[in-house]
Amino acid sequence: MADLSKCVERLRALLGSANVLTGPEDLLCYSFDGTAAMRQLPGVVVFATTTAQIQSVVLLANELRIPLVPRGSGTGLSGGSLPTPDCIVLCTARMDRILEVDSANLTLRCEPGATTVAIADAASEAGLFYPPDPGSMKISTIGGNVAENSGGLRGLKYGVTRNYVMGLEVVLPDGEILWTGNKCVKDVAGYSLRDLFIGSEGTLGILTQALLRLIPKPASKRTLVATFNEMEQAAQTVSDIIAARIIPCTLEFLDRTTIHCVEDFAKAGLPLDCEALLLIESDGHPAVVEEEAAQIEAIARRNGCLQIRVAQSEREAAELATARRSAFSALARVAPTTILEDATVPRSELAKMIRFVADVARRHRLKIGTFGHMGDGNLHPTFLTDERNKEEMHRVEIAFREIFEEAIRLGGTITGEHGVGLAKKSFLPSFAGEPSMRVMRELRRVLDPRGILNPGKIFD
Amino acid sequence: MSRPESPLKSMDYSVVQQCMHCGMCLPTCPTYDATQLERNSPRGRIALMRAVADDRLKPGRSFAEEMYFCLGCLACMTSCPAGVNYAELFERARAEAEASRALASPFRSLLRRVVLGWLFGDLKRLRLVGVLLRWHQQSGAQALLRRSGLLRLLPARLRELEAMTPTVQSRFSASRIPPLSPARGTRRFRVAMLTGCAQDLMFSDVNRDTVEALTRNGCEVATPPLQSCCGSLHAHNGEWAQAQDLARRQIDQFPPGQFDAIISNAAGCGSHLKHYSKLLEDDPEYRDRARLWDSKVKDIHEWLARIGIDPPRPERPVARKVTYHEACHLCHGQKIVTPPRELLRAIPGIELVELPESAWCCGSAGIYNLIQPEMAGDLLARKIQHVRSTGAAVVATGNPGCLLQIQQGLRREGLDLRVAHPVSLLAEAYRDEA
Numbered sequence: 026m027a028d029l030s031k032c033v034e035r036l037r038a039l040l041g042s043a044n045v046l047t048g049p050e051d052l053l054c055y056s057f058d059g060t061a062a063m064r065q066l067p068g069v070v071v072f073a074t075t076t077a078q079i080q081s082v083v084l085l086a087n088e089l090r091i092p093l094v095p096r097g098s099g100t101g102l103s104g105g106s107l108p109t110p111d112c113i114v115l116c117t118a119r120m121d122r123i124l125e126v127d128s129a130n131l132t133l134r135c136e137p138g139a140t141t142v143a144i145a146d147a148a149s150e151a152g153l154f155y156p157p158d159p160g161s162m163k164i165s166t167i168g169g170n171v172a173e174n175s176g177g178l179r180g181l182k183y184g185v186t187r188n189y190v191m192g193l194e195v196v197l198p199d200g201e202i203l204w205t206g207n208k209c210v211k212d213v214a215g216y217s218l219r220d221l222f223i224g225s226e227g228t229l230g231i232l233t234q235a236l237l238r239l240i241p242k243p244a245s246k247r248t249l250v251a252t253f254n255e256m257e258q259a260a261q262t263v264s265d266i267i268a269a270r271i272i273p274c275t276l277e278f279l280d281r282t283t284i285h286c287v288e289d290f291a292k293a294g295l296p297l298d299c300e301a302l303l304l305i306e307s308d309g310h311p312a313v314v315e316e317e318a319a320q321i322e323a324i325a326r327r328n329g330c331l332q333i334r335v336a337q338s339e340r341e342a343a344e345l346a347t348a349r350r351s352a353f354s355a356l357a358r359v360a361p362t363t364i365l366e367d368a369t370v371p372r373s374e375l376a377k378m379i380r381f382v383a384d385v386a387r388r389h390r391l392k393i394g395t396f397g398h399m400g401d402g403n404l405h406p407t408f409l410t411d412e413r414n415k416e417e418m419h420r421v422e423i424a425f426r427e428i429f430e431e432a433i434r435l436g437g438t439i440t441g442e443h444g445v446g447l448a449k450k451s452f453l454p455s456f457a458g459e460p461s462m463r464v465m466r467e468l469r470r471v472l473d474p475r476g477i478l479n480p481g482k483i484f485d
Numbered sequence: 486m487s488r489p490e491s492p493l494k495s496m497d498y499s500v501v502q503q504c505m506h507c508g509m510c511l512p513t514c515p516t517y518d519a520t521q522l523e524r525n526s527p528r529g530r531i532a533l534m535r536a537v538a539d540d541r542l543k544p545g546r547s548f549a550e551e552m553y554f555c556l557g558c559l560a561c562m563t564s565c566p567a568g569v570n571y572a573e574l575f576e577r578a579r580a581e582a583e584a585s586r587a588l589a590s591p592f593r594s595l596l597r598r599v600v601l602g603w604l605f606g607d608l609k610r611l612r613l614v615g616v617l618l619r620w621h622q623q624s625g626a627q628a629l630l631r632r633s634g635l636l637r638l639l640p641a642r643l644r645e646l647e648a649m650t651p652t653v654q655s656r657f658s659a660s661r662i663p664p665l666s667p668a669r670g671t672r673r674f675r676v677a678m679l680t681g682c683a684q685d686l687m688f689s690d691v692n693r694d695t696v697e698a699l700t701r702n703g704c705e706v707a708t709p710p711l712q713s714c715c716g717s718l719h720a721h722n723g724e725w726a727q728a729q730d731l732a733r734r735q736i737d738q739f740p741p742g743q744f745d746a747i748i749s750n751a752a753g754c755g756s757h758l759k760h761y762s763k764l765l766e767d768d769p770e771y772r773d774r775a776r777l778w779d780s781k782v783k784d785i786h787e788w789l790a791r792i793g794i795d796p797p798r799p800e801r802p803v804a805r806k807v808t809y810h811e812a813c814h815l816c817h818g819q820k821i822v823t824p825p826r827e828l829l830r831a832i833p834g835i836e837l838v839e840l841p842e843s844a845w846c847c848g849s850a851g852i853y854n855l856i857q858p859e860m861a862g863d864l865l866a867r868k869i870q871h872v873r874s875t876g877a878a879v880v881a882t883g884n885p886g887c888l889l890q891i892q893q894g895l896r897r898e899g900l901d902l903r904v905a906h907p908v909s910l911l912a913e914a915y916r917d918e919a
């Protein structure tokens with residue numbers, strides 16, 4: 026395309042040749058993210074390391090009317106950073122400095138490419154705590170986390186990324202640079218634009234800086250693993266824990282298939298002779314943790330748990346959390362293509378949803394592994410299939426539709442934390458309803474009149 | 486079938502399909518860490534391999550260069566929850582790169598023929614070169630040459646290589662180790678020891694120490710004086726046919742049925758030696774023996790941990806801090822992590838201090854430091870910095886390539902630390918017993 030080659034030339038002038046990739050071997054490596062069975066070659070891939078550079082790329086894209094797709098580490102699970110044909114992929118992974126840790130105001134300021142783990146480590150070094158911990162935290166970037174409003178294992182007690190974003194610097198789709206938010210705990214001056222950009226999946230602006238909220242590190246924690254003969258016992262245990270007014274930091278669930286895959290990889294000594302496993306972590310004041318852990322144990326036993334193991338050291342607890350974080354990828358041991366879902370229901374409906382998923386798998390003769398953030402009603406039923414088997418993939422699609430419909434019927438949502446992107450685009454209109462769709466469309470048109478930024482994602 | 490037309494296309498597709506591109510391996514990959522370019526990551530490389538297998542990409546120069554920029558350190562295998570067999574993919578991809586002849590040049594072909602075919606194809610020749618090199622180093626010729634300033638006439642790259650030539654030991658294994666070393670005390674096991682090529686030339690003392698540690702723990706050790714190369718260098722550099730040939734020779738020389746274990750003390754060799762059955766899977770004559778062979782090959786640390794060592798009781802234990810660098814092909818390639826540490830802790834006087842990033846590649850990676858000096862140099866500097874931070878007097882590591890590389894790095898920084906194979910430290914302690 027003539028336009029594209031002109032564009033490449035201009036990009037080289039703006040960023041230097043080393044930061045502009047056009048070779049087939051390079052483009053191929055940016056033609057996918059963490060989402061299964063999706064692939065599209067971009068026109069060109071560029072790296073920027075300053076806000077000014079990003080601004081110049083956005084202006085150029087506007088001038089030449091070339092679509093621009095922001096990308097962090099490409100671990101997204103809804104195809105958010107998947108290229109559109111002939112687009113510019115703008116990768117912010119190398120813009121990764123932690124700029125400031127402010128212990129007086131409990132904030133951290135960083136560039137968009139900083140990894141979640143780098144942020145957590147920097148906070149920890151200052152004796153503070155950055156709770157959001159998506160399973161991908163060792164490599165996912167804060168830009169991606171904010172754009173997807175990612176959750177994690179600690180969502181139940183500590184919330185998700187949104188709860189820790191105090192301010193953002195954004196390059197708008199027309200090239201203007203905007204700051205929203207500040208270090209004040211309270212601020213009601215105008216609309217909260219900051220909240221608009223959180224979860225915007227790279228469609229409303231390019232994040233170039235984030236100001237994050239930190240909290241004091243909990244003084245102690247206790248990690249438990251409880252196993253059950255039946256999934257429903259696990260689900261009931263979760264409901265009972267919440268009903269007893271206990272909010273543990275983590276309440277994660279793995280089913281039999283997932284347990285076996287995870288143990289195969291992590292060798293964390295997970296019990297294999299069970300149908301369901303709960304990983305529970307309580308943190309806070311030592312006396313409270315002690316009491317909560319005892320209560321949790323009693324509730325689990327009342328629900329007929331097979332075995333309870335308490336992590337004996339910080340290291341063992343970390344191993345268990347790492348094992349859980351590997352669940353999704355570990356499921357790939359069973360089948361070449363793993364398509365995971367993100368349906369979320371109110372906690373009271375969890376047991377019903379779990380039963381429904383098992384039933385769907387049976388009816389459509391599909392293999393499924395389920396794990397998830399049970400404490401916040403966010404399940405990840407994962408279909409274990411082979412993308413080359415067209416007939417089976419078709420059944421997978423039907424099964425998904427049924428799961429979504431059931432989730433909505435139970436008052437839930439089609440995606441709890443992975444975003445809409447391309448993967449759930451077709452389900453959004455019926456879920457959100459026309460008024461919401463209209464407002465979203467108009468908002469986007471105002472900010473991005475030329476449709477430059479991540480076109481085709483979330484909705485057309 | 487010695488070398489199929491396209492090693493990647495002829496491979497079982499599920500191996501390449503196993504990668505579900507989650508990116509969990511990215512932070513553990515040294516080349517991705519250095520460039521943050523997706524193509525320099527395991528996920529990117531596998532995507533390229535898959536594209537070749539799918540016929541979406543023609544393997545050209547850029548593909549070949551990428552596969553040679555990969556260290557083959559296998560850190561990605563340790564971190565991959567999905568269980569991707571990167572080791573196999575890597576060998577296939579390098580063979581693919583060779584089959585494409587994208588990097589072929591008369592000089593490179595000659596060099597490969599000389600090194601892989603001639604030198605390492607028959608270890609008698611390697612030893613001959615070793616003898617010449619030894620003469621060069623001991624007669625004073627090297628010192629003279631270095632002082633003469635003549636080296637300055639060489640291009641920078643060759644000058645660096647000259648500085649890197651390892652010191653050849655005064656005696657090779659065969660003159661230090663008898664063909665059969667009886668067990669001390671009761672014989673509990675009958676094992677064979679592979680002397681290796683680099684190990685034999687530069688570290689024949691490690692071979693001697695290995696035999697001593699084995700005999701001291703009830704093993705009778707067969708060490709035939711004339712051995713051949715294990716073929717790992719060939720397999721990792723895309724020369725399958727030669728690698729297969731060398732594997733058959735090994736199996737012939739050490740019939741696996743006759744030994745309780747076949748011992749390797751070089752991590753890089755061990756990691757390859759354990760996969761002969763894969764290499765010879767299409768060879769009906771050798772297939773079964775190769776399977777038995779794989780089950781018998783043991784790294785020295787692994788074997789000593791398995792049989793349980795008699796803790797040394799030296800008369801004069803040397804109090805010192807020792808740190809342990811994990812050879813990639815020990816920790817990632819063979820998943821041997823605790824036995825070397827346990828072995829070191831069993832030696833009186835040694836205080837084991839953990840090395841930060843102990844499992845991060847030191848840049849040696851077979852002959853990587855020769856073909857990618859820049860990346861290798863960066864990795865080495867990083868390693869030495871960590872070593873320095875431990876305050877240790879000794880760096881222990883279980884692979885000749887790492888031993889040489891770290892020695893080199895310490896020398897460059899003017900640091901006076903000893904680099905030793907754990908088994909050497911063990912043998913020394915035994916030697917000092919009453």
Ligand SMILES: Cc1cc2nc3c(=O)[nH]c(=O)nc-3n(C[C@H](O)[C@H](O)[C@H](O)COP(=O)(O)OP(=O)(O)OC[C@H]3O[C@@H](n4cnc5c(N)ncnc54)[C@H](O)[C@@H]3O)c2cc1C
Binds near residue numbers: 096100161178
């Ligand atoms: C193994 C695994 C486990 C996971 N676990 C979790 C989990 O527990 N919880 C969870 O919520 N998610 C999880 N995810 C999903 C994923 O990791 C998150 O969505 C993460 O936030 C994506 O970050 P990234 O840097 O990889 O972004 P990318 O995938 O590169 O991009 C994601 C989206 O963000 C946009 N974007 C990226 N950078 C910018 C920027 N600077 N400005 C504007 N937009 C930008 C992209 O356009 C895209 O729409 C997991 C993924 C994997 C593979």
Ligand code: SF4
Binds near residue numbers: 504506528561
């Ligand atoms: S190699 Fe493993 S860890 Fe890396 S992207 Fe592929 S599946 Fe994920």
Ligand code: SF4
Binds near residue numbers: 515516554
């Ligand atoms: S072998 Fe090492 S260098 Fe190569 S992709 Fe794996 S981790 Fe990276």
